[in-house]
Amino acid sequence: xxxxxxxxxxxxxxxxxxxxxxxxxxxxxxxxxxxxxxxxxxxxxxxxxxxxxxxxxxxxxxxxxxxxxxxxxxxxxxxx
Ligand code: FES
Numbered sequence: 001x002x003x004x005x006x007x008x009x010x011x012x013x014x015x016x017x018x019x020x021x022x023x024x025x026x027x028x029x030x031x032x033x034x035x036x037x038x039x040x041x042x043x044x045x046x047x048x049x050x051x052x053x054x055x056x057x058x059x060x061x062x063x064x065x066x067x068x069x070x071x072x073x074x075x076x077x078x079x080x
Contacts, residue, residue, distance in 0.1 A: 014069050016045040016058035028056070 007021040019026070020043040028036045028044075036056070038044060045058040049067035052059045 011048070011069060011071070012045075014067055015062050016047055016049075019044050019046060030056075 007019065007023065007026055009017050009019045012018050023041050023044065024039040026038055028038060030036070046056050047054075047058045047062070048069070049058075049062040049065060051061035051065045051067070053061065
């Protein structure tokens, strides 16, 4: 029986996307189709704030710029 590992992506609160699981099955490329090597990694963090200097990966800059994820901004808008 073959066990199929899923890939799970979680939008962390005011931070990156945490992606884990069968990363050797995930094809992550740049705009030119060049693949990022992920097979040796158990978990990656993808920037969603736009401030990372190591895109597409998070380098922690979201904390320095006070990034607030869109879903938090939308909730605040509806509460105010
Ligand atoms: S989400 Fe961490 S640097 Fe952008």
